[in-house]
Amino acid sequence: MGVAGEQVAIGVKNHGAAETFTQSTDSTWALTTVPFTTGPSNTTATVYCYKNAGTGPGFCDNFSIVKLTNPANRVVNGDFETGSRTPWGLSSTVPVSVTASAAHSGSFGLLTGAANSGVQQTISGLQPGTTYVLTGWLRAASAEQIALGVKSFGAAESFHALAGATYGPAAVVFTTGTASTQATVYCYKGAGSAAGACDDLAVTAVG
């Protein structure tokens, strides 16, 4: 957390792959995650909390590193590489498209409408009372926001909004309710005047 409108990032580097970080623009405490994979011969990593330019301090607390022992992705067509939207449903009546211009990985990505639009997918077969991490890459027009989120899993909806015209990573950690085996994940572009994009959505069990 930091001053409203400023950014604090947590990140990881020196682990045998490209440095990666997640920025938070929240002025209240919010959970932020950075999934990473160590290189083939790397056994160490450097993690950090970093406040960039601004007028006030940022705050970080409760760092943890958890190994994902079952990295299977529970999202179907999360990379949109089928070239079609199936099985993603629309978040609103505003049309979206699967197109090369929205690709973060591979040949296709999801391009939202200019506002109030996106896609969602309900994942079934999850374990109740189990923690998962939702990850994805998003971008929006300059100064506009796009969100990666999860709802209908037996606990309060949670999302991670990103602003920025270049693709950046987002992550949401969520724990299914004691009787819930489903979750609906989404990529949603809110108010604005230009399309956003998302790609590479994944849900992975933690631990």
Ligand SMILES: [Ca+2]
């Ligand atoms: Ca893709």
